[in-house]
Amino acid sequence: MSGDMPEIVSNGLTLHYDTFGDSRDPAVLLVMGLGTQMIAWRTEFCESLASLGLHVIRFDNRDVGLSTKIHGAPVPSIARTLLLRTWGAARPAYTLSDMARDAVGVLDGLAIRAAHVVGVSMGGMIAQTLAIEHRSRTLSLTSIMSSPGDYRLPPPTQAARAMLLRPVPRTRDQALDQVVELFRVIGSPKHFDEARIRARAAESYDRSSYRLGTARQLDAILSSPPRSPALRTLEIAATVVHGALDPLVPIAHGRATASAIPGADLRVIDDLAHDLPEAHWPALIDAISKTIERAA
Numbered sequence: 001m002s003g004d005m006p007e008i009v010s011n012g013l014t015l016h017y018d019t020f021g022d023s024r025d026p027a028v029l030l031v032m033g034l035g036t037q038m039i040a041w042r043t044e045f046c047e048s049l050a051s052l053g054l055h056v057i058r059f060d061n062r063d064v065g066l067s068t069k070i071h072g073a074p075v076p077s078i079a080r081t082l083l084l085r086t087w088g089a090a091r092p093a094y095t096l097s098d099m100a101r102d103a104v105g106v107l108d109g110l111a112i113r114a115a116h117v118v119g120v121s122m123g124g125m126i127a128q129t130l131a132i133e134h135r136s137r138t139l140s141l142t143s144i145m146s147s148p149g150d151y152r153l154p155p156p157t158q159a160a161r162a163m164l165l166r167p168v169p170r171t172r173d174q175a176l177d178q179v180v181e182l183f184r185v186i187g188s189p190k191h192f193d194e195a196r197i198r199a200r201a202a203e204s205y206d207r208s209s210y211r212l213g214t215a216r217q218l219d220a221i222l223s224s225p226p227r228s229p230a231l232r233t234l235e236i237a238a239t240v241v242h243g244a245l246d247p248l249v250p251i252a253h254g255r256a257t258a259s260a261i262p263g264a265d266l267r268v269i270d271d272l273a274h275d276l277p278e279a280h281w282p283a284l285i286d287a288i289s290k291t292i293e294r295a296a
Helices: 043-050 078-086 096-109 122-133 158-164 172-186 194-207 212-222 251-260 278-295
Strands: 007-010 013-020 027-031 055-059 115-120 138-144 237-243 265-269
Touching: 007 096, 013 043, 013 096, 027 096, 027 122, 043 055, 043 278, 055 096, 096 122, 096 212, 115 122, 115 278, 122 138, 122 212, 138 278, 158 172, 172 194, 237 251, 237 278, 251 265, 265 278
Parallel strands: 027 055, 027 115, 115 138, 138 237, 237 265
Antiparallel strands: 007 013, 013 055
């Protein structure tokens, strides 16, 4: 792991990143999900990937972690965004395309011509967008518990949707409680560990407690058009991984993603919901590595 938590300036933003492994090895770019910092790609997970002879890069998306916050941009409501989308008048502060360009900027800053791209949840949407709009920079695609953005697909469960509508916490304790409750609802029941979740939530909060960016990132998701038509034109190795128990992005989204991408491999994990428990790291790492092998 690099020691000084470096940063790259791209698209007028400062993006914090970290790397693992030898820079001469094939690059793997990890893209994290909604309102979540890059450290959710746990160090041990990244080191395990790097041990396969890969150069692993994780970074904070805009508006989260140590990367630039879009201060001054409106903090939208979900109801307003959905209404404007219905009218075709959505105007987010930034789009998934902008966030994909940020990811390309990380590659540019590291002088990496192209990378194997792995994204989870919103990060999978960014990864899909990167593969569509920056084809020469994308060697393969692994989309984890994500969606092609088709409006006809099933929505989150009522309980999961309620987690997205909660007010911004006012204190550290409230923030940690909210994260624990979130993963009690969307996490894998078999692997729920309150003490571990609270400890990791504290680590993230103490690194950066900024929460307003989550609403803007969600606005970018909800304002984006469906990607399935463009995904059908991809000509790269792709794997879709999805949990059968996912209440936030139901399994139908994973199946639709895999169906849209020609030749994509679909891997369904029976007892996985919407999280990355250590028990499933071997399966995730195998999916990523096999996708990279297919791209060779």
